[in-house]
Amino acid sequence: MTVDPSTLADRVDGDEVVSLVQDLVRIESPYFEEDEIVDFVFEWFDDAGLDPERHPVVESAYTGYEGANVLAPVEGSDPDAPTLLLNAHVDTVELVDEWEEDPLSGRVADGKLYGQGACDMKAGLAAAMVATRELAAPDVDLAGDVLFTAVVDEEGPYGLGTDQLIRDGITDECDAAVVTEPGPVLAQSDVENPALLLGARGRFLYDIEVRGEAAHGSQPRKGTNAVAAAGVLADALAEMETADHPDLGSGSVCPLGIEGGGETLSVPEHCRLSVDRHVVPGETETVVREQAEAVVADLDLDAEVSIGFREGPEGARYGPYVTDRDHPLVGALADGARATTGRDPEFGYFASVGDFNYLGDRAGLPTVIVGPDGANIHGAGEYVDTDEVVEVTELLVDGLARYLQ
Ligand SMILES: [Zn+2]
Known part of the structure; x- marks a missing residue:
């Protein structure tokens, strides 16, 4: 590594991260209708000089769905070093009727950014995108690889985007995963950021x-x-x-x-x-x-x-998993949390199921959820705390550089 990993977080421009969350929130993207946001993410990485790829997602038996994930690989210098899968979903639930303002406004007030999917999980998506780009900077020479995956249809019935990653063997090439779903708000016990969620029922x-x-x-x-x-x-x-x-x-x-x-x-x-x-x-x-x-x-x-x-695509089962606290990824993210926030991370577990179950259980990857806090997820008035989006981006850059150096 030519650059000291502890300096990477300083490169994160908080205003840019927040404005990226706004851009993402302003694109309506309920599950099964993600084409526009997928194009946006693809072009964002293309403009950033990475080499993004559209990864087709097809499920004909139950949903007739056809769409695409966006993959953005960052290659490290050592083939024996680990490959980290960084995963975020681009879709949201359907817009909820009870909003008293435009659910796609991305309005920021008092440190809160409002919109359907702001917290679940366009903020986490933005954090993962910016972190990936920073880790791909020309003067950052990581040993391990990052595979960024923006996936479709997490909120739908079968998690088809991540299901396709597994079915196509893409997760076989990976050693561990980070999912930037909202953290504390969906933890099953009271935790505060910086928090690392190490499993789910x-x-x-x-x-x-x-x-x-x-x-x-x-x-x-x-x-x-x-x-x-x-x-x-x-x-x-x-x-x-x-x-x-x-x-x-x-x-x-x-x-x-x-x-x-x-x-x-x-x-x-x-x-x-x-x-x-x-x-x-x-x-x-x-x-x-x-x-x-x-x-x-x-x-x-x-x-x-x-x-x-319930019947569904073969293998589409949400099994429980627990990630070992001693896994090097957990240690690296904990060090990243301490370095960027000055606080020890809290540990918790996720309350419900999602793509992280596919990664943690089906694909057998040690999987950590770390994401910004907010409220009213899947409901009217959903928001994310803007400070936390920036904090999580910094934690990711620092922690992942440590894991992959
Ligand atoms: Zn989610």
């Missing part, structure tokens, strides 16, 4: 079929009511015992919906019950299926129940 979605027997609605005893049985089952599943994990907490169960019936005067013969199941390590698909089957057996319902899971 996983998630299954039960798709349970309940079959009863139709009869005239005036004579309910002559039939078997599938909807009533599904209600009883939903209650029992919500009370089910789940496993505990020292870092990730407990599994959880949340019945989400019952679909079926609805005839004006018939005992419903069929319905589907969908149930969210967040899991901790050890709660595999087999375990979770058997748990539900045991609940069904105990209830001894008249209706017939078959336990299944």
Whole structure:
């Protein structure tokens, strides 16, 4: 390294980072409609003199989706040194109706930058983009590689952008991952930045079929009511015992919906019950299926129940993961936090699931989430703290230079 890594953070221009977040927020990009923001990110890297690439994302069986991720590689000098995957999603949820101002304004007031997706995660995307460019500067001679990936469809049902990275073997070339999702606001315990989130629970979605027997609605005893049985089952599943994990907490169960019936005067013969199941390590698909089957057996319902899971592209499963605190990436980012903020980082775990589960569990990469704080994620009035976007950018540049030097 020709440049002392501890000086790299000084090169981050805070105003530029914040104005990049504004540019990104002003491009509407709900999942499945990311073409414009993908072009923007591609051209930004092209203008910066890097060598970006559009990486096609295609899923024909369930969604008919066709789009592209943007990859921007930064090659190091030592083929034996690690390759770091830096991952951020470009999409947001659909614009929420309740905004009292333009949800795409990027307005900054009192240190807060407002907009749909400002915190989740255009701020993290901007931080990762600027950090990548700084690490690619001609006088920065890293030993390891950075692979920046701006991915599509994280907020959609299957995380297709990162799924495609895995299916195409791109993650096989990587040794560890950093995802710049919002940090503290989505941590499952109270932490403050600088915070490193070292894992996340996983998630299954039960798709349970309940079959009863139709009869005239005036004579309910002559039939078997599938909807009533599904209600009883939903209650029992919500009370089910789940496993505990020292870092990730407990599994959880949340019945989400019952679909079926609805005839004006018939005992419903069929319905589907969908149930969210967040899991901790050890709660595999087999375990979770058997748990539900045991609940069904105990209830001894008249209706017939078959336990299944939501269908989706092969492999698109959100498994839990925990990254070892002793991993060199964690140490480098912790040193980066101390160097750039003067504070020790706090450690936490993410409350829900996302692309980081694909990276941490499916791809088996030690994965750290570090991102700026904010509020009202996925809701009206979403904002990110501008100071934190700059702070996270500096932490990334410094910490990743240490990891890859
Ligand atoms: Zn997100």
